[in-house]
Amino acid sequence: MARFGFISEVGRRLVTGPTAYYAWVGILLILAAIGVTAYVKQLQQGLIVTGMTSYVSWGFYIGNFTFLVGVAAAAVLLIIPAYLYDFGPIKDIVLVGEALAVSALSMCMMFVTADLGRPDRIWHLLPGLGILNLPRSMLGWDIVVLNGYMFLNLFIPGYILWKAYNEKPADMRFILPFILLSIPWAVSIHTVTAFIYNGLAARPFWNASILAPRFLASAFCSGPALVILLYQVVRKYSRFHVKDEALFKIAEMISIAMAINLFLLCAEFFKELYSDTHHLSPLRYLYVGIHGKGALVSWIWFATAFNVVAFVIFIIPATRKNFATLNFGCVLIIVGIWIEKGMGLIIPGFIPAPLGEVWEYVPTTIEILVALGIWSIGLLILTLILKIILPIEMGEFTKRTVASTQFRPTGAKA
């Protein structure tokens, strides 16, 4: 009975809200429907509808996937200070970060599925039914760590919120080991994702040990930047309280991560430029173009400029603590890292091809629509999760409130 009350209350809360909520969800549903339609077309005709070829065999989907793994991993940045150093202001809001991780992970999974030629054979990956090629395949490991991370990010907040719903204190001795485990696990998801590319000797652009550290550094920029924006939205549209102090602390961490990211970029540049071997070709393709081809050149320069400007904004306390400049910096970082860790990382890996040919890649409309659809579904998941967990965390949605609304269906009690 209690469980039924919970579920019906969840349903009621999901379909009620202010006009802005309906409009937002409506837009997301429309975009999602467009994305699904585009994906159906891809299923009917094959990956020929994408811009990918046997030369550039991964593209926009895998680029977005890589970026989003970073976003998901960045939830750890919130967990470390919250639970280990007991930094109160962040602790209050950590569940929202985990909700972001869940939605980012679901987008990751949708993007790899969209990239898959034979999604009907996805069961081949299930150990027992199919064959998961462990320990040899890095893609196999990525599936393991992403699903494990998904479990942790559902289980930990799920447990804490269930206790809050029942108005009981969470048993920290039970949940703390899971929280501690989620920290190295978050590092692992982005490391293993980096290793997917890193381990390929055929692709010198990826085959550099700096790749995994750079992945982590850039993830710790883009993920928290998204979190800062998200919290401001949350506190504007709900009664959920987020202290400025928490946001500034996160911004401070971003400045450190961005410093490391830019330093590693310089290290990469030095090695390639100074040694001046054939391995320079992909980097040259990315930043200046080769053989008159350079579809990514303007993009990557924008990304680099965005990252540098954002770094300056975040390193100066005055601009970091001003919401106008802070938000501007966050947007710059998100776009900058999305280019750099998305297309800017994947495409030059394939150009030039292993035997020297230069075949460019540009995503097709279908690919962009599918990606837009996946982003919409991801944001929809995030919206719906927040719609439920914020009231629970604020104590507005508990077993008692559900019981009282059931006994007084007219809602006499305020």
Next chain:
Amino acid sequence: MSDTQDSLTKKAFTSPDRTAPDQPEGSRPSSRQAPLPDRRTFLAGVVGLLGTMAVSSCSWQEFFQQNFQKMTKKEVEQTVERLRAEYKQKYGKDFVVGTQGPIDGALFGYALDIQRCIGCRRCVYGCVEENNQSRDPQIHYIRVLRFRDGNMDPEESNIYYDPEEVPEKGYYYMPVQCQHCANAPCTKVCPVRATWTEPDGLVVVDYNWCIGCRYCMAACPYMGRWFNFADPVIPSDQVNPVTHYLGNRPRMRNVVEKCTFCIQRVRVGKYPKCVEVCPVGARKFGNLLDPNSEISVIIRTKRVFRLKEDLNTQPKFYYFFSI
């Protein structure tokens, strides 16, 4: 010969040491029998979901098909029958879908005489006809790189040369195809073991097990793998009905394919098609384990090299100079 082939076939598909890496032999029968109903019911739901997705020619049997390496002899027979019926319907021809296993004591290697190659690309098109590559969109397993004399930098080579006559003065040619590496980076990365190295050294793909993630294509340093981005198109009058399960049988959309050294030919004692069609005899093929084979003699007595030795892929494909 055919008797030996048959018994070898059985051995290859049921021998414990080939399945051992997947699961301990003892646990196999029970673990395969017990969860079967569950698997079926579970997958039935998945199929229902996927039913609307219009995935090409997805029959139930095809959907539930196991990885070729894990199939029992009976399952192999049933699969071959199903494929033959499917191909008959599609192309109106009676197909042979061979499942010959590796020949004992054989490890196949290839050698290509750079000095003799005239860049005529007969190997490229001979291969397309033999191996049923898609004509639209086109897939070629062999790409002939044309280098300017005195240069061996692939980035400066050209595969789209189109002169009146070959060979051209001032150029030399280097055909490249799958190098059948002993330390193959492509098989290592496959998340579902849809591609592997056979005991006779051939790197093969189970097209019905490939999930189309294209990780192997990113891993290959030689452009040895190709993806069927659309439904492969082969005119019925051009299709080659003599095939092997792991080789030139017609492929489906959204899976990876590659050169298998013509597994359908070399396992019955024939040369690969590219060796046969080469007008100048630049292509040599044989058993690396036999010290008296042509390939072994070439490797022993000529100056040979392999592509990208620094990557330690250990290709079984050698280039050599005849004088």
